[in-house]
Amino acid sequence: MKIQSMLRRRQFIKKSAFGVIGTGLLSRLGRTYHSQESSSEPEKPSLKIQDYRILGRTGFKVSDIATGSIQEENILNAMLEAGVNYIDTAEQYPGHHKMIGNVIKSGNHDRKNLFITSKIEILEDKSKEGFIKRVHKGLEEMRTDYFDCMMMHMPEKAETIKTEGFHEAMRQLKAEGRVRFVGISNHGSFWFRDPEETMEKVLLAAADDGRFDVFLMAYNFLQMDQAEKVLNVCKEKKIGTALMKTTPITKFYLIKSRVEQMKKEGREIHPLYKEGLVRFKNKLDRAEGFINKYNLQNPEEIKEAAIRFVLDNPNVNTVCCSARNFEEMERFVRLSGTRLTDWDKAKLSAYEKGCGELYCRHACGLCEPHCPHGVPVNTIMRYSHYFISQGREREAMQNYASIPGNSAEMCRQCPGYCEQACPYGVSIQGMLIMTHDLLAMA
Secondary structure, three states: HHHHHHHHHHHHHHHHHHHHHHHHHHHHOOOOHHHHHHOOOOOOOOOOOOEEEEEHHHOOEEEEEEEEEOOOOHHHHHHOOOOEEEEEEEOOOOOHHHHHHHHHOOOOOOHHHHHEEEOOOOOOOOOOOHHHHHHHHHHHHHHHOEEEEEEEOOOOOOHHHHHHHHHHHHHHHOOOOOEEEEEEEEEOOOOOOOOOOHOOOOOOOOHHHHHOOOOEOOEEEEEEEHHHHHHHHHHOOOEEEEEEEEOOOOHHHHHHHHHOOOOHHHOOOOOHHHHHHHHHHHHHHHHHHHHHHHOOOOOHHHHHHHHHHHHHHOOOOOOEOOOOHHHHHHHHHHHOOOOOOOHHHHHHHHHHHHHHHHHHOOOOOOOOOHHOOOOHHHHHHHHHHHHHHOOHHHHHHHHHOOOOOOOOOHHHHOOOHHHHHHOOOHHHHHHHHHHHHHHHHO
């Protein structure tokens, strides 16, 4: 009951505070700059996928827009009806296998036309039998005979990719027709005690290993450095590429509402906490100036430009999009086949200049070794992303509560070593403290 009441309070904060920003802006969703320059509304294209790309050495033609963590059967079914054929899931997503199976069966979708990727972590049981048992469980939950791709989920170090029990299991499952291809996912730091290796190092090692056919990675217009090299290597080695974390723009709009809400609450806060928030608020205010100057008030316009940015890269095969409602689903599908325009470039450039310091980069983790308390910065900010951007509130709060060692509560008593070490100038201390207030169940 406690988590339910906490969720209700947090939902109220999101709806009341962000509603001021979001309601007026989201009413204009789906419009492009062409419609703004014309007095007449352009005819909407058919809600169908317009582009399919070869997924590396698999040879499968996947839709350029794919499904991410979608929680509603009707929304997933609508995306499949529109021609989306790449489905991303994982054994860690509660009830997701069963939900996908229900949609495929009830919607009479041809299984042969779908490319379903699931993921399993390397846990304590590294035996071949353990991995086979887990894959069979996923197949039973989904009521399908095979996975098109089974990925090693978030290996923390390059040495982990050589886990022999995993590869022995995959060889047997492929021979039995239960798994067609093997992949790997990584979007950066997920450590609690010891710093792990970067996404770039892990994925480049996986490319050299040669046993992985598909990569799922983080890549966006604010975070290109690590993924660019990986994408180039994938092209050379004919490894399929799927993307996540492609729209790093919601933090400004949502954190701004959180700051305003905290002001209304009028709580007494620790001086160091206040200083961290002041540093963050100063950058938030500067960013708001850019938002107004360059007419970036509509977050959906920037989000759409961000997706066109990654679609414009010929080394990208598909982009996973997590639609929370039909409106979002339609916007994602309508982006299929589109390319980056000069208008998009101008908007993204202005956003990066004015708001880049408000985005804690996925797959970064450069500040974490400088924290004397061992706070897992990137992991905590990922849970913030789950809560704020993906609507996975319960999961985010439960994951945050299960963090061993120190949480962001420690950030209240710290002079901000993480901020001093951040090469991107992110006011991460203030963001961590606000995330703690948002996710803490105590």
